[in-house]
Amino acid sequence: AQSVSQHNHHVILSEAASLELGCNYSYGGTVNLFWYVQYPGQHLQLLLKYFSGDPLVKGIKGFEAEFIKSKFSFNLRKPSVQWSDTAEYFCAVKSAGNTGKLIFGQGTTLQVKP
């Protein structure tokens, strides 16, 4: 069965620190990859997505993610976090040809200290 693993459950950083959140998936075929973010009190929002082409994907608010097929990974990065980045981050995968169902990781809570 397909699965998504997010290695960090809770990350605490100071403002201006660099961020990298790990995401690994288990599926050998073509995949579409997503990062969603949920700010406190708000709904899940799409941060960025990878469908094909350049494996380095840029999203909103300065976030980027790199798809490394050989490592089955899609790690999220940001060079300098802000207090407003405090949120929960979810990695999700959709395998090509399936019904469109997203398989989510368990999420990573990011707390940025001012």
Next chain:
Amino acid sequence: EAGVAQSPRYKIIEKRQSVAFWCNPISGHATLYWYQQILGQGPKLLIQFQNNGVVDDSQLPKDRFSAERLKGVDSTLKIQPAKLEDSAVYLCASSQTTGARTDTQYFGPGTRLTVL
């Protein structure tokens, strides 16, 4: 563009009671999803509709959960009777179509259900 609407936002019930949630997807979106998100976990798909037909309900506990999308727009998800382990946030999402590789799902605010 209006987003996915859900109601109610919060619901508290006792076990063995019934409850219903409502979702209105983004206008023009053919596909509608219901996810269950238990505290500390990522969302898990319960059921997926393409227009008013069910595409995937393999993880829906059909002995107690039911869902419908009669006119291919709004949808309701019902739990009857509720169990303590049904306490979760129920998320509705919609997308333009199911089969396109570039299809993206947009989520509503969710309904937080507490079963006492």
